[in-house]
Amino acid sequence: MVSIELNDLDDVNKPFIPQEPLMEKYSVEFEGSTIYIDSLDWRKSTRLKIQIIVSLINFILFGLAEQSVGTLIPILQKQYHVNDMQTACIFLSSISGYILMGMLNGYTHDKVGLKGILMIGTAAMVLGYGTFSTAPPFFILVVFATCNGIGCGVLDAACNTWIGSLVDSNQILGLLHGCYGLGSMLSPSLISYLIEREVNPWKWNQYYLILCGLALSMFTTSFFAYKYETAAKYKYVTKLKMEKEVAEAAEAGLDADSDDTPGIQAPLSQVMKKPLVWVLSSILFIYVGAEVGFGAWLISFLTRINHLPFGQSSHIATTFWCGLMMGRTTLGFVTAHYFSTELSANFTYISLSVLGYTLFYIFSFTKFVPLIFIIVAFTGYVVGPIFQTTIVASIGILPSSFHTSGVGFICAIGGSGAAGIPFLVGVIAQSSKTGLRVYPLVILGLYVILWGLWMYIVRRFSGSYRKAQ
Template identity: 35%
Template sequence: MAAQFHQNGGSSTAVMEIEPVYMLPLPSKNQSAGGIPTTASPRSSPRWTSSDEEKQVDDSSPPTPLTATEVKEKWNYPRANIQRVSACFYSFIVMGANDAAYGPLIPYLQEYYHLSYLVISLVFLSPFVGYTVAALLNSHIHMRLGRRGVAIIAACSHLVSYLIIAVHPPYPVLVLAFALAGFGNGIADAGWNAFIGNMDRANELLGFLHGLYGAGAVISPLIATTMITKAGLPWYAFYYLMIGLAGLEIVVTGTCFWTATAREYRDSVAASSGSTGGGLREVLFKKPGARVAWLCAFFLLGYVGIEVGLGGWIVEFMIQVRHGGAFESGITATGFWLGLTIGRFVLGFVTPRIGEKLAIMIYLVIAVGFELVFWLVPHFIVSAVAIGLQGFFIGPLFPAAIVAMSKLLPHHLHVGAIGFAAAFGGSGAAVLPFAVGAIAQAKGVQVLQPFVLALLAAIFLVWCGLPRMEKKKD
């Protein structure tokens, strides 16, 4: 600023002329000082460039609103998920106890009802009907009743079926009761896998979910075998315990999912994808989702057939082929389910770091090796150890398939695709063990091992057909 003083003659009055000052805009936080002119003529306006004008407009304008992005749910966000995830965990314990009980009970059911291998295998085949119905109705139940409907229908199906089995009805009625239990498993299996599979850190959470399924499967044969061989109780006494577990399941899942209405489900899907959900037709027949859904469904069909086939027939195999005692052979089934459970807990943290596709290929190759040891080394202890280690490496297969669908499919198809694949795959728990029994009727139970080996090779090829998935980035 410059000032000049003029004296008006002899007057004491002075006049001060002040030259105009031109103010320059201060630099913003994101603007370097070098970007602002530092000199200007005191008699002329500052020369502004078009870029300076744009910067001033940007600084004075409100910030551009951010585009809304989907925030994945977590096990503890929103808060209601803490109780809901815990309820899913408990439901899978019940499901594991249900599925693993077949194996230890087969010899006693066969003796009680005086049945052949072929006819007793209907115990495995009957849940196929329930799983098939569950696959068809799963998406419809979610849309009409929400996850609350899934929780109540699944738990009530378990309770009613166990009440029927506990009164040891005629064999045809028993088969229908197992079908109802299969329907309950199919609804819960699909619903809870889809619910947790869409959360953050899905690999680890699904590892725990299916690990607890394995925990139920570990405890179930141990309790059933002990009740029958040590306590001298009839085979159906085990289902008194299952009635209590199913009753508690109704209370736990019904309470935790009571507010999970159909409206909540439809709104959550619409908010994340702009769609109210994918129908079964879109999942199965519209590209690109159809390829992923069918490949994962057949992968799970083979995997669950291996899991339940080994768990279901291992006791009979160890008694008839390895000449073990009833109690020791029952403990072998426990060892298989224990290995499977530990594998899901431990390898659930390894799989996302290797990448789902490569990890499962490695696990399957190792599982084939232990299956060959189990088959070709005719020694009871070697077979028992091999089956436990085989369980360890096939344990993560089911959770990995759920994560694959979550990664490869858009969100609005998750429930339909995961539900279909889980229910369709769950039917492997019925069809393939039944096939083992049918073949064993003619060739003996030793056909179990080549049958399992062929299935391991088949699901390896199916898994190779999936697109590449990104591995976890930490």
């Protein structure tokens, strides 16, 4: 490893800096701290491979947790004697924590670095899931859902921003969100098995002991795996990236983005003034909200409207998340190798998603269960890669100074859809005895809006967009 004495990146008299300073291994003195730089190419770094694996496991936990409430809705309503709207408050409660941590993504990176952020997130999960495991009064359940939102918001914003800057970001983000899909896929069937098994059936709250234990282990693992991902390293790497971007623009005879100030990450106040950030945030809000809303209320819809057994309905929900996992895992490679840009890839995936939800709306009221399985699996598959493709496209569109705070804000607003849309479906379901019947049409309508918004992005940026590495 090369050792560099560097206190000020603007001082050209300092010793050697690699021509590709974020693609080689070296140490550097910066602002009184020793910074350990590793390659952004996983092929060249064992530590980076370990960090990616830890992130993948964190997203399995993310998926296991996020689908637990939707699966447990019938059981929670029976135990706590609450209606659909009251149950939906659990989703709504998690918005505050999710938005808070996503919007503070740039600030927390600056203060504690990636290691500190991941430890905060997993600690919040330990607190939230530990409380859920005690089967507390319903009010406490709703309040501590905020901790779950904090944990999921941290993982979402931090991991997406970090992995989005690595080599092979499409493929790795596909694996990352595939792991979310894996956790989401396992959750309904695992809960159904544990609760309905004939010998020693579990109570619903005991499932959260699994989540609490996994979160505690990830808290410890993150400390060691990301021990060099400090606040000082974040500042150093950010400065290098932005100076490189400005230098490349100058070499090409172009003006740097007016929002991009070398060495300075745009504050949240500046990020929120950029209309493009709000458009991208709206896209992820609709996407995440409709995806999670569909999965969260699918079991209730199938049991109450189609009158299918709880176990069979759980397996259909598992099929959706299985398809989503496969789509996120495999289609990231398709995006990287067979599409000219992430913009055209995402347009294709969104168009196919509209088709899938249309077919579900047409056939969801039938008793032909095998066809429902096929439609749900197909829909999950084409819905799967939209999130990571949007993140990669956002990093390609936004200036470097907006990457941390901007992508964090986009993830925060987008992630809040995972609470907002399921809450909306709950309100509609509570409106009348047949309110839940329109749930497939609500999801379909949201994806039509998503299609229109992405069409705007394609038309505006297709001429200047550069595909990710």
